Amino acid sequence: MARKVPLSDDALELVARRFAVLSEPMRLRLIQALFDGERSVGELVAATGGTQGNISRHLQTLTQAHVLARRKEGLQVYYSIPDPSIFRLCELVCGSLEKSLNRQADAFGG
Amino acid sequence: MARKVPLSDDALELVARRFAVLSEPMRLRLIQALFDGERSVGELVAATGGTQGNISRHLQTLTQAHVLARRKEGLQVYYSIPDPSIFRLCELVCGSLEKSLNRQADAFGG
DNA sequence: CAAGTATATGCGTATATGCGCATATATAGT
DNA sequence: ACTATATATGCGCATATACGCATATACTTG
Numbered sequence: 001m002a003r004k005v006p007l008s009d010d011a012l013e014l015v016a017r018r019f020a021v022l023s024e025p026m027r028l029r030l031i032q033a034l035f036d037g038e039r040s041v042g043e044l045v046a047a048t049g050g051t052q053g054n055i056s057r058h059l060q061t062l063t064q065a066h067v068l069a070r071r072k073e074g075l076q077v078y079y080s081i082p083d084p085s086i087f088r089l090c091e092l093v094c095g096s097l098e099k100s101l102n103r104q105a106d107a108f109g110g
Numbered sequence: 111m112a113r114k115v116p117l118s119d120d121a122l123e124l125v126a127r128r129f130a131v132l133s134e135p136m137r138l139r140l141i142q143a144l145f146d147g148e149r150s151v152g153e154l155v156a157a158t159g160g161t162q163g164n165i166s167r168h169l170q171t172l173t174q175a176h177v178l179a180r181r182k183e184g185l186q187v188y189y190s191i192p193d194p195s196i197f198r199l200c201e202l203v204c205g206s207l208e209k210s211l212n213r214q215a216d217a218f219g220g
Numbered sequence: 221c222a223a224g225t226a227t228a229t230g231c232g233t234a235t236a237t238g239c240g241c242a243t244a245t246a247t248a249g250t
Numbered sequence: 251a252c253t254a255t256a257t258a259t260g261c262g263c264a265t266a267t268a269c270g271c272a273t274a275t276a277c278t279t280g
Contacts, residue, residue, distance in 0.1 A: 006139075006142055007138075007142065007204075009135070011204075011207075012135040012138050012139060012142075013135050014207055015135075015138055015200070015203050015204065015207065016132070016133050016134055016135045016137075016138055017133070018203050018206070018207060019129045019130070019132040019133040019203065020129070020130070020133035022126070022129040023126050023127070023129035023130035023133050024126055024237095024238075025119070025122040025123050025125075025126045026238085027126075028117075028122050028125055028126055029116075029122060032116055032117065032122075033116075040256085040257095041256070041257060041258090042255095042256065042257085050239095051239080051240070051241090052256085052257075052258090053239085053240075053241080053242090053257090053258080053259080054238075054239060054240075055257095056257060056258055056259080057238085057239090057258085057259080058238090059257095059258095060258080060259095066210050072246095072257095074247065074248070074256090075246075075247050075248065075255060075256045075257080076256065076257085077256080077257060077258090083206055083209070085202050085205065085206045088202055089199065089202055089203070090125070092195050092198055092199055092202070093125050093128050093129065093199070094117075094121075094125065095195065096128070096193055096195045097121075097124055097125065097128060099193070100176050101124075134267095134268075136268085150226085150227095151226070151227060151228095152225095152226065152227085160269095161269080161270070161271090162226085162227075162228090163227090163228080163229080163269085163270075163271080163272090164268075164269060164270080165227095166227060166228055166229080167228085167229080167268085167269090168268090169227095169228095170228080170229090182227095182276095184226090184277065184278075185225060185226045185227080185276075185277055185278065186226065186227085187226080187227060187228090
């Protein structure tokens with residue numbers, strides 16, 4: 001199942017777009033705020049400290065990319081993480097970054 | 111080891127930047143071309159079909175982000191993938207995308 | 221030192237996108 | 251129907267960045 005064949009141009013664009021969706025700090029903060037379960041827009045606004053309009057847009061971006069799921073209930077809209085593979089993604093990147101940072105720390109500290 | 115504490119703003123910026131580096135199709139193509147081992151800039155230009163200047167810039171971006179390693183030998187410069195976690199990253203995203211695409215295909219095909 | 225080859229970089233342009241602000245839409249309560 | 255609340259969206263601005271083009275730099279060879 002190892003991917004030996006190069007991905008097509010279309011596939012590469014999709015993968016790139018997926019990464020692009022995750023390349024904004026505010027969106028990562030939203031994802032982080034949803035780690036424990038679904039939250040309403042208002043709760044996410046409060047949790048992230050962003051403006052309501054901006055948060056709503058980011059949530060739209062994440063939902064269109066199928067990174068988040070949307071559920072409407074009365075006045076509120078609840079967002080959640082439907083695909084747990086996001087967790088592994090973040091773990092991988094964080095782990096890789098820790099290595100880099102430790103290397104940099106070594107360069108400074110000894 | 112599960113990450114329960116929210117990442118700091120600085121950490122989020124770093125993670126976001128990491129994803130941003132991977133959010134360009136041409137850079138993904140370069141990474142893909144390096145799956146089998148190190149290549150010179152000229153080989154990568156030929157493999158990807160990009161212009162020399164553009165490829166050189168992307169390689170610089172990837173190297174500064176520690177996604178690629180750089181080794182100079184005479185006139186040529188050889189690039190390679192030092193951290194195999196990139197492979198897992200790509201596998202994760204590809205797998206997640208396949209699910210999405212299959213779901214879309216189901217919606218059309220039956 | 222001159223010419224050739226491989227790679228890097230300065231510059232201008234076109235495009236994408238994050239943000240703030242105001243406003244529109246949807247639903248609930250009176 | 252009117253008001254209030256929660257969420258979404260149109261618009262403009264500022265910024266980032268990918269690309270092409272030309273040129274600079276680094277190294278090799280004669």
